[in-house]
Amino acid sequence: MAEGAAKGSEEPGSPPRRRRRDPEGHRAAILDAARHAFGERGYARTTLRDIAGRAGVTHGLITRHFSSKERLFLAAVPGNRDLEQVAAGDPATLPDRIADAFVRRMETDAVGDPLVALVRSAASDERAAADLLSAMQEHSAAVYRSVLSPDGTAARDDDLDARVALVGSLMIGVAFSRYIARTDPLASMPPEQLTAHLARMLRHILFD
Amino acid sequence: MAEGAAKGSEEPGSPPRRRRRDPEGHRAAILDAARHAFGERGYARTTLRDIAGRAGVTHGLITRHFSSKERLFLAAVPGNRDLEQVAAGDPATLPDRIADAFVRRMETDAVGDPLVALVRSAASDERAAADLLSAMQEHSAAVYRSVLSPDGTAARDDDLDARVALVGSLMIGVAFSRYIARTDPLASMPPEQLTAHLARMLRHILFD
Numbered sequence: 023m024a025e026g027a028a029k030g031s032e033e034p035g036s037p038p039r040r041r042r043r044d045p046e047g048h049r050a051a052i053l054d055a056a057r058h059a060f061g062e063r064g065y066a067r068t069t070l071r072d073i074a075g076r077a078g079v080t081h082g083l084i085t086r087h088f089s090s091k092e093r094l095f096l097a098a099v100p101g102n103r104d105l106e107q108v109a110a111g112d113p114a115t116l117p118d119r120i121a122d123a124f125v126r127r128m129e130t131d132a133v134g135d136p137l138v139a140l141v142r143s144a145a146s147d148e149r150a151a152a153d154l155l156s157a158m159q160e161h162s163a164a165v166y167r168s169v170l171s172p173d174g175t176a177a178r179d180d181d182l183d184a185r186v187a188l189v190g191s192l193m194i195g196v197a198f199s200r201y202i203a204r205t206d207p208l209a210s211m212p213p214e215q216l217t218a219h220l221a222r223m224l225r226h227i228l229f230d
Numbered sequence: 231m232a233e234g235a236a237k238g239s240e241e242p243g244s245p246p247r248r249r250r251r252d253p254e255g256h257r258a259a260i261l262d263a264a265r266h267a268f269g270e271r272g273y274a275r276t277t278l279r280d281i282a283g284r285a286g287v288t289h290g291l292i293t294r295h296f297s298s299k300e301r302l303f304l305a306a307v308p309g310n311r312d313l314e315q316v317a318a319g320d321p322a323t324l325p326d327r328i329a330d331a332f333v334r335r336m337e338t339d340a341v342g343d344p345l346v347a348l349v350r351s352a353a354s355d356e357r358a359a360a361d362l363l364s365a366m367q368e369h370s371a372a373v374y375r376s377v378l379s380p381d382g383t384a385a386r387d388d389d390l391d392a393r394v395a396l397v398g399s400l401m402i403g404v405a406f407s408r409y410i411a412r413t414d415p416l417a418s419m420p421p422e423q424l425t426a427h428l429a430r431m432l433r434h435i436l437f438d
Contacts, residue, residue: 140411141349141352141406142352142353144349144350144353144406144410144411145350145352145353145354146353148410148411148412151410151411152411152412152413154411155407155411155413156413156414159413159414159415180415183415184415184416184419184423184427187407187413187414187415187416188404188416188427188431190403190407191400191403191404191406191407191416192399192400192403193403194402194403194406194407195398195399195400195401195402195403195404195406196396196399196403198349198352198399198402198403198406199363199395199398199399199402202352202356202359203348203352203356203359203360203362203363204356204360205360205363205364205367205395206364206395207367207388207391207392207395208392208395208396208399211392215392219392219396222434222438223396223431223434223435226430226431226434226438227431230430230434
């Protein structure tokens, strides 16, 4: 799809105009280039310039669409990107949906997961890791708030932010133990058992 | 102390015998050399040969005392090493003691902490990270079991092992967020508030 869009913009006659007038095509081309670049070089070592080169767009166009490298990353890879859809629904069963989606996602592709990229990025560039984790947490906190306190009546938002950060920390640690260091007992735990443990813990962290 | 022991073994007359007959002095010299080497080069890049060189002992003597690099590491740095003392006491308040000791230890010296070394080591050497995490979890599980089920009557040991691994994962994630990426809200949370959150979560993970 992204390739198609890029080819379309190279048709003779009106390439510069197509470029300007096809924001969706550019967005798709940027996301596609970002997925490949991050996948090959890892989060910390990929630059917006790399991605611009691959997508055949300017650096400026990327920041106009995505504002920063960490936001582009989160838009490009599964994970935070899909949180709105996963979170939508009955607040009481939010922990179950989050736990289930997390385990499914990691079982499918842990290597390409933003949490794994986050942990790996810390080794080469702590600043990059900090920016990435901040962007993830900001987004997560907004999504959790929209489900748990849609009318803004949650007792204290600070407290909800802290709880969401603790949920994030738990997931970082589980991703590390099961999918990076791959150490037992978590590494060999059946996915449904891990999901049950996480749902129970998330329920406690968020509601207790 | 370690230096004194090393000097003692070089006194003229009986150096080879002193070496063999001063296991406590050697142990201390090895631990001292290990602390410095791990602190300077990080866990993954330090070899037992480096440490042997610094301590003035053979590689074989180190493995006789500590059996492996990860066990030496855990014996040398604060953290797992002190778990027996922290854990001893009323099982009902174990979560509070663990949470309090974890936060105190990290606030004092996060850079030298085994959990931070663990996360950092994964970037350069996943095998090293896996071995280190396994050794930490094995030790933790044994200590938790000795407090929570001293007569071996805990319903299912597998389940306790899984719970201890989840406690470890939570701590890895919190160490990452607060002390490596240093991202808010966890980074700026007052220590006593973090301790309270962790104690509550540990109680749930271990007992619920």
